[in-house]
Amino acid sequence: MAFYDIIVIGGGPAGLSAVLRADKSGKKTLLIEREGRLGGILKQCIHDGFGVIRFGEKLSGPEYAERFTALLKSSNVQVSLWSFVTDIQHKAEDGFTVTYLCRDGVKQAQCKKIILATGCRERTRNQIFVQGDRGAGVFTAGTAQNLVNLEGVMPGRKCVILGSGDIGLIMARRLTLEGATVEGVYEAKSTPSGLPRNIHQCLEDFNIPLHLSTTVTRVLGDRRVEAVEICQVDKQMRPVKGTEKIVDCDCLILAVGLIPENEIATALGVQLDKRTKGPLVDQNLETMRTGIFCCGNALHVNDLVDYVSESGETAADGSCSERSGRCLIDIVADKAFSYNVPQKININDRRDKTILYFRSADIVTDKKVAVYIDGNCVFSKKFLHLSPPEMQRITVDLSSATSRKSRIELRMED
Numbered sequence: 001m002a003f004y005d006i007i008v009i010g011g012g013p014a015g016l017s018a019v020l021r022a023d024k025s026g027k028k029t030l031l032i033e034r035e036g037r038l039g040g041i042l043k044q045c046i047h048d049g050f051g052v053i054r055f056g057e058k059l060s061g062p063e064y065a066e067r068f069t070a071l072l073k074s075s076n077v078q079v080s081l082w083s084f085v086t087d088i089q090h091k092a093e094d095g096f097t098v099t100y101l102c103r104d105g106v107k108q109a110q111c112k113k114i115i116l117a118t119g120c121r122e123r124t125r126n127q128i129f130v131q132g133d134r135g136a137g138v139f140t141a142g143t144a145q146n147l148v149n150l151e152g153v154m155p156g157r158k159c160v161i162l163g164s165g166d167i168g169l170i171m172a173r174r175l176t177l178e179g180a181t182v183e184g185v186y187e188a189k190s191t192p193s194g195l196p197r198n199i200h201q202c203l204e205d206f207n208i209p210l211h212l213s214t215t216v217t218r219v220l221g222d223r224r225v226e227a228v229e230i231c232q233v234d235k236q237m238r239p240v241k242g243t244e245k246i247v248d249c250d251c252l253i254l255a256v257g258l259i260p261e262n263e264i265a266t267a268l269g270v271q272l273d274k275r276t277k278g279p280l281v282d283q284n285l286e287t288m289r290t291g292i293f294c295c296g297n298a299l300h301v302n303d304l305v306d307y308v309s310e311s312g313e314t315a316a317d318g319s320c321s322e323r324s325g326r327c328l329i330d331i332v333a334d335k336a337f338s339y340n341v342p343q344k345i346n347i348n349d350r351r352d353k354t355i356l357y358f359r360s361a362d363i364v365t366d367k368k369v370a371v372y373i374d375g376n377c378v379f380s381k382k383f384l385h386l387s388p389p390e391m392q393r394i395t396v397d398l399s400s401a402t403s404r405k406s407r408i409e410l411r412m413e414d
């Protein structure tokens with residue numbers, strides 16, 4: 001059986017940056033990817049806007065991925081494509097044994113550390129309980145994007161989009177550019193879920209209407225979608241009787257949220273965070289099971305690929321360094337935050353430049369985000385505008401948290 005220092009699972013931008021960083025540190029690494037090409041979701045994102053922070057350029061998804069895959073050629077990283085991880089066993093003396101299916105059959109490899117970079121999956125019709133007929137023509141936005149951009153197939157000609165997340169907005173523009181009519185984007189919340197720049201560039205520039213506080217309640221059409229019923233919702237997201245309308249269409253595109261892909265993590269008994277739906281991690285992005293790290297969208301859903309790559313590198317750095325025993329304390333965030341990553345700090349390790357990602361729970365203006373250790377403010381930054389769709393990143397010196405009784409707090413202040 002082949003032996004590696006680190007096995008990275010998932011060859012999207014998170015896995016690519018993780019494996020390259022580990023290789024640079026001299027570690028013997030294997031990258032396992034279930035598809036036939038590296039790049040993950042970037043392969044189908046042919047619009048630009050990737051890499052603005054990292055490269056100072058607006059690259060397309062494939063161009064961004066190419067910056068990393070090109071480096072693989074001059075590295076010692078071993079890559080196994082068309083390979084799907086089916087099982088991971090852990091024994092203290094042997095490390096991890098990874099079983100994966102590939103074109104040569106079932107293979108096994110051993111390693112000391114694992115980095116999970118398996119991305120996220122889309123929520124489907126079943127998860128949001130849209131009633132009605134089961135005719136063809138209901139797609140998730142990612143599937144529609146794959147069909148249009150990679151397969152050259154149109155999912156429909158008259159489309160309704162449910163959900164105003166970024167993929168839904170990008171698909172509204174893409175379908176319009178390909179000649180389809182987008183009847184409207186319907187969003188149950190009273191504010192859009194996608195980034196403001198995508199609302200301007202994908203909807204307003206193309207006169208595509210955005211209907212807030214409105215949802216799709218029923219799909220009509222036995223063999224093929226013929227129409228959907230839309231309905232306004234109240235503050236508790238309950239349909240308001242008497243506001244139903246029928247909108248003719250031949251396809252319904254669902255952009256109703258992404259969930260970190262964590263089947264492997266769950267099978268390994270890794271503890272998940274109810275807020276992010278990804279693993280709980282420390283500042284090295286090491287999960288609560290020592291030796292297993294997580295990065296990218298498998299950890300929490302990111303809006304910017306630059307931060308995905310950064311998290312791959314953090315996980316790689318963490319997995320390359322040897323340290324004895326962890327002493328973990330919580331970062332306690334107040335209710336103004338919908339989540340923070342990492343959620344824990346290992347006080348036995350370096351924490352002077354801890355990268356903290358967070359999202360606010362609501363739209364707020366002119367607020368300070370502050371970090372306190374045992375009641376002393378160690379970081380404070382004013383934000384003119386914070387909103388849930390925009391993930392934020394700060395770097396904080398947490399070295400004064402020295403005891404397991406230390407209390408680290410993340411607060412939103414006036």
Ligand SMILES: Cc1cc2nc3c(=O)[nH]c(=O)nc-3n(C[C@H](O)[C@H](O)[C@H](O)COP(=O)(O)OP(=O)(O)OC[C@H]3O[C@@H](n4cnc5c(N)ncnc54)[C@H](O)[C@@H]3O)c2cc1C
Binds near residue numbers: 048118
């Ligand atoms: C439509 C869309 C538009 C976006 N637009 C922008 C933008 O304009 N600018 C920007 O900065 N960001 C954008 N993003 C965000 C960014 O692209 C993503 O956050 C990022 O690509 C996620 O990277 P990842 O490596 O975590 O996951 P992914 O890219 O999803 O990669 C995960 C990989 O893991 C593999 N995998 C999963 N399970 C297994 C398994 N069991 N065994 C083997 N392999 C497995 C998958 O096949 C996949 O290749 C966009 C995202 C989407 C979806």
